Amino acid sequence: MSFLKKLSPFYNLTLFYVTVSFILRIILLFHPITQASFSWLDSIKIFSFGLVSDVFVFILASGFLWLYLIFISNAKYLKPYGYILFGLFIVLFLYILSGKSILNEYGGALPKIGLIFVGIKTLLFGLLLFLPKHRNKIRYWLFTFVLFLFVVFILQNAISEYFFWNEFGVKYNFIAVNYLVYTNEVIGNIMESYPVIPLFSGLFLIAGIVTYFIVGRSKNYIDNIPTFVEKIKISGLYFILFGFSLFAIPSLATNENSQNIFANELQANGVYKFYLAFMNSELDYFKFYKTLPEKEAYTLLSQQIPGISNESTLRNIKSAAAEMHKNVVLITIESYSADFMKMYGNDKNITPFLDSLASQSLLFTNFYASGNRTVRGLEAVTLCLPPTAGESVVKRKDNKDKFTTGSVFKQKGYNVKYLYGGDSFFDNMEDFFSGNSYDIVDKKTFQSEEITFSNVWGVCDEDMYNKAIKVMNAEAKENKPFFNHIMTVSNHRPFTYPNNKIDIPGDAKSRDGGVKYTDFAMKNFFAKASKQPWFANTVFVILADHCASSAGKTELPLDKYRIPAMVYSPGFIKPQQYNKLMSQIDIMPTVFGLLNFNYESKFYGEDVLKPDYKPRALIATYQDLGLIKDNVLTIISPKQSYKQYQLTLLPKPGVGDNFQIYYDEKPLREDRMDLVNETISFYQTASDMLKKKKYQKN
Incomplete structure (x- = not known):
């Protein structure tokens, strides 16, 4: 042949x-x-x-x-090699079956997929090994x-x-x-x-x-x-x-x-x-979405964001009071829905510390995440930019030297760091944050004695917070203020954490356990942080990166975007509730306002405590881009289409008016073209700013 x-x-x-x-x-x-x-x-x-x-x-x-x-x-089925290989397949199968394999560290369907694949491979190898007379026929059907x-x-x-x-x-x-x-x-x-x-x-x-x-x-x-x-x-x-x-x-x-x-x-x-x-990871807005003439889009945007002019979001932010260069610690909590908390109607008592902290903070009760992935949350609090079509800017090639919250702090003389308990190579975080002048502290920087527990996502939150305190103690000695952005990892599938910490075992792989351990670790962090000399001069910003799940009956189910958010600083921030509608992109500009920062801003996010703020929230998937305003949800989608829904509150008994999160979304009977055009103005101009590199820090 x-x-x-x-x-x-x-x-x-x-x-x-x-x-x-x-x-x-x-x-x-x-x-x-x-x-x-x-x-x-x-x-x-x-x-x-x-x-x-x-x-x-x-x-x-x-x-x-x-x-x-x-x-x-046929050679691999000869004695003794065939029996050795078959034995190795059995050992591998039993290893995965034990539930302690690396696949179980990730969780989800991966262990089952691995078990099925190895099981089938073991079975077929065994048939070919022990049935040599039928080997050709079996091989023919496999082929x-x-x-x-x-x-x-x-x-x-x-x-x-x-x-x-x-x-x-x-x-x-x-x-x-x-x-x-x-x-x-x-x-x-x-x-x-x-x-x-x-x-x-x-x-x-x-x-x-x-x-x-x-x-x-x-x-x-x-x-x-x-x-x-x-x-x-x-x-x-x-x-x-x-x-x-x-x-x-x-x-x-x-x-x-x-x-x-x-x-x-x-x-x-x-x-x-x-x-x-x-x-x-990009989707060309101008090819697939409804657009307005460029000048009209920016004119409409200027009606939403006070102070901007021309075809840019550049504007001067000025304060009547003196600037305060307090330390700022931003904590973004992995997968933390608002409805985990008692005030939003949860009766499982899985967030006792955060419930308590909320009563001592400036609490934003009507706060929406930009998206439903971690990179969207990181994008929102770092770039303060609407979630443009396609993948988050964090994961794009053109993700460096942007105008960020970190760049504003840098201008004010701050040390700027991103702290993450896992490997920041994941989700392109290292490339994004290092490319925007953040120093990075991640799992690679941990000494072996600093790690008491880890899983596939990284070290447990307690280890991360202990490392953060060490970092901040060192920074405090430099006589410079610091801005540290901490991203947690424990509240993520497979929801494993150290045993004997809370009343839900760490190996139960329970979401409630993940939430409760995250809360427990944060309590320990604040207990230790409160004893440090820098604590009294520090503002803590705590919010979720996104909700625990995104599935719903509509394209953008509002309850799947509602997250907790608060600013805590005893002696500086008075405990109170802010109940107006706002977006994840607004949190850091609001913190800058609390610190009386004077700076040139390109942010789409606004200081919501200013009297000229117009309540709205921007939420999106990778392709459905939404605006919540005037009890209407407007969604623009590819093929130049749009939909609008009237939002009717569905009250949950026993929950306060400001903590209701469920809405009935029914198609609007008559189009609100003013809101359609406003939605377009936000997303079209944001896409334009990125495309033309107008969102760089210089």
Whole structure:
């Protein structure tokens, strides 16, 4: 048998993928949404460059196929190696089953997925080991199943690309990535919008027929398993093509440069576009959302934010009183919903310390998170900027040298630090904060004796707070004020923490336990901090990064964005409640106001204690951008669409008027175009400021 035939699984699947992609391009070319005419040059580029790009993309995608095929052999089942390998599989399976594996540290569905995968692998290896007479037949069906999965993926991707084009007129972008984030909501929408059963029945039927023919042309690989030398040759050839593909694919993408946008999209490979969307994390506001003339958008914004002029948010903030350069400690608590607290109606007593602290603080009772991910919360309190479409600025490439709360403190002579109990490499935090002149204290800076407990997310909150006190004691000796932003980690799945701290065991993996331990750790922190010489001259700002969950019956369920927020500084901040509607982006400008800071601001966030503040809140997912104002929720979405809902309070018995969080959201009978335009003005100008680099610190 020739060496070429040993490559049959690869080239047969590649041929099928290229054929499907070619047919898809023709279908999309004549789709009603493709409202453009194409020159001969455009047509040639669409199909020629597109075909070559498809080949290289599939070479990368077939890495899993190479990995599967290269390990097919009979030698590994010989004594004693087969029994040793089988024993190792059993040990690995039992390790995961024990519930003490690294997978359990993360929690969620990962341990089950790992257990199922290793269990199936162990079972199949055992069958092939102990049933040598049936080995060829078992291997044949496994080989068929693997090729079937590739065929299903190819067909499923083509169908997905078609429906995505049908809705947006483009190949994959960040909205497609967003669909993966909100899997439950998207699956529900698909189930309601399309004939799912006939669609998938047809998909699997076609995939089965195609697989039958591909297996018939490729099974010579398992009928005559390549020798070790032949596998070396196959791997060498594959690595060469793989490496060349890594350079060729981006190079081909640079040729998507036609003035005809549809031509560029048709030429592009959808899988590569998905990868780019995932890595770049941006969604072009001006391409997908309703817009206003630029001057009109900024004029409307100037009516919402006092003091700005021209096409910028730059304005002078002046105070009549003398500046106070007190230390500021900002604590953002992981996944902490308002309804965890007693005042918002929780009767489980899982936040006793924070409940007590709230009564001694300036408490913001009507406070909304910008988003539902940690990076959105970090973005909101650091940049004080509306949550623009796509991923948070924290995770974008252009995330450095921005105008931040840290840069304002730096101007005032403060030491500025970001403290995180985990590895700040996660979620691009290290890149973002170091790129904006924050010094970073994270798990890498801890000595072994400073860690009493850790899980996959990092050290427990007690360890983080103890480290923070050491850092602040050292800073206090420098005779400079400090601003320290602390991000907690303990209230996160798998909700593990040290035992014997609270009445819920640390290994119970309970969300209530995570919340209560977070509260316990904070109590210890304040007990220790109150004994330090810098405490009396420090302002503590405590709020959540986002709520514990985001799922709801509407695109933006208000109760899933309501978070606790307070400013605590005994002897300086008088205990009181502020009940007006406000946003997470307003907390730090308000703190600057309390300190009487004079500075040039680019923030969209405002000092809510000023008499000219107009109550509103900005909340969003990755693509639905909302404004709460005048008891109306306005949402702008891709495809230049918008929705508006009348908000009607749903009172919860026994809860004070200022702590009610549940609203009925019913479609507005008559559009409030003034609010639609205000919503557009916030998000369009924020996108414009970032795009044109007008939100830099200088």
